[in-house]
Amino acid sequence: MSEIKKIDINSLYSILLREIENDSVQEVDSQLYYSISEMLGKLKNQGYDGIESKIKDSLVKMITDMVSLLLKIRIEKAMRSKELDYSNLLDEERYILDSDDELRQRKDTVLSATLNSRLKLLETVSKNHKFRSIVVRFLKPIDRIVGSDLEKYGPFEAEDVATIPFENATSLIGKKIAVKINWED
Secondary structure, X not given: OOOOOOOOHHHHXXXXXXXXXXXXXXXXXXXXXXXXXXXXXXXXXXXXXXXXXXXXXXXXXXXXXXXXXXXXXXXXXXXXXXXXXXXXXXXXXXXXXXXXXXXXXXXXXXXXXXXXXXXHHHHHHHHHHHOOEEEEXXXXXXXXXXXXXXXXXXXXXXXXXXXXXXXXXXXXHHOOOEEEOOOOO
């Protein structure tokens, strides 16, 4: 990773103000979110007592609010533009927008298949979704289960990680027996 440019609350405020005052997504340092994360981590790890602790907590909240607003504004600007311009977006922002693009593509696929009587495509989409698997981490032990795909899974101990059918995972997550793991996170 390249050298991280240091950021402080004043420069963060300037970046936010510039973003608010312009209609297009502004160019910012490619390591912005990493720099902010580093700054917040250092600030949170500083041990203060009394009034200094309250000041630190206020600073953390102020930075959190500014970063949340900055990200929200940048994403909304990018989504509003007719042709998505990735040039000034950071990788973290592209990560967010890619999921939105996938949502649009899926909607268009179902709509097109429905309107053009493409029954096989609708059947495939439905089947693939129903029988897809997801990765979960178990919070509690569980005996062997039979998946919605009629395969056997388990038994599992707390902290085990496994790929299981979506329907089974949803049920176990709802019962607080497991949590979904996103490999991209």
